[in-house]
Amino acid sequence: MDKTKLLDKAAKSGDERLILARVLDKLEQSRNRNIPTATDFLSPQERASAETLLRLAGARETEYVSLGGYEGAERRIFLFLPDWLDQESAAEQSPLRCLRAKYRPEYDLTHRDILGSLMGMGITREKTGDILAGKESCDLIVLEGVADFLLQSWDQAGRAKLSVSAIDVSELSAPEESCQEVRDTVMSLRLDAVASTGFKMARGKAASLIESGKVQVNWQECTKPDRLLAEGDTVSARGLGKFLVEAVGGVTKKGRTSIVLKRYG
CATH class of the missing domain: 3.30.1370.160 (Ribosomal Protein S8; Chain: A, domain 1)
Known part of the structure; x- marks a missing residue:
């Protein structure tokens, strides 16, 4: 092809x-x-x-x-x-480089503050990975082609003065993603049925959400409420977070399928 x-x-x-x-x-x-x-x-x-x-x-x-x-x-x-x-x-052979920008805690910079500062310097979004903003510092992953430029030139974000240094990947302040395990039974593995459990809403509301184009399965938009899910699928919805279909169990005497979800966000 x-x-x-x-x-x-x-x-x-x-x-x-x-x-x-x-x-x-x-x-x-x-x-x-x-x-x-x-x-x-x-x-x-x-x-x-x-x-x-x-x-x-x-x-x-x-x-x-x-x-x-x-x-x-x-x-x-x-x-x-x-x-x-x-x-x-x-x-x-990785081209990734890790940087840490330190600032005074009263500025408490956000992800948006950092991203805006980078874009103001001409750094496009595709050259930067996750931005891990904290109370006194922000870690970010960038491509090696922009790392030296930021080390030499990035000294301010908004009103906050920055002290930028290279760090090893092992030093990254990676966030701990909070998740909740949810166990339930569903009539079927249809997307609307499982999303009803995963997002804590009525099945009809879940179906409407899916049909509106606000739901993704494995990061691909899906507008079909009757799509069948499988173990390992990730379902996300704008403003509602995401969940992973961690396990699909057997069928109960009433014909319902047991599922285990990991809900994030």
């Missing part, structure tokens, strides 16, 4: 088509030159579309890794591997 047809199948918009075209270029560059190559940072939705594209392009699962700086990172890159580099050694 040629590049145009691959993009026709995988891309859902013009903007996504440009992103996926760059992903495909990086795959081809790694294959043709036998070197490691990396994409820019991708959102979960962009990453899901890219994975669809890579499957269509015949990329093997051992041909690339997803890196975000820490386990649970939302924004991640794909690092494509030449035949001399395996996944276990991929971190040695």
Whole structure:
């Protein structure tokens, strides 16, 4: 399948088509030159579309890794591997760099403050990964191409003066994602039935939410309430967080299916 047809199948918009075209270029560059190559940072939705594209392009699962700086990172890159580099050694070729910006606690900078400061310096969103803002400092993951620039030039965010330094990935103040385990039984594994439990709402309201285009399954928009879910699926909704279908059990005497969800947010 040629590049145009691959993009026709995988891309859902013009903007996504440009992103996926760059992903495909990086795959081809790694294959043709036998070197490691990396994409820019991708959102979960962009990453899901890219994975669809890579499957269509015949990329093997051992041909690339997803890196975000820490386990649970939302924004991640794909690092494509030449035949001399395996996944276990991929971190040695990672283009990710970790920075810490310190500021006085009374400023208490937010994610928005930090992102606005970076964009004001001309740093585009695809060059930065997760932004981990705290009371007195903010850790962020960036591509190596912008790390030196920020170390030399980034000294202020709003009214707050910054002291920026490089840190090791092991020093990142990665957030502990809070989750709640939910056990229930459902009439079926239809999306609206499971979302009713996962988002604590009536099934009819869950169906309306899905049909309105506000629900994603595995980071892809789904407008069909009757879509069947499976163990390992992630369901997210704007403003409501997300949940993981951690386990699907047996059927009760009343014909209901037992499920275990991990609810986040």
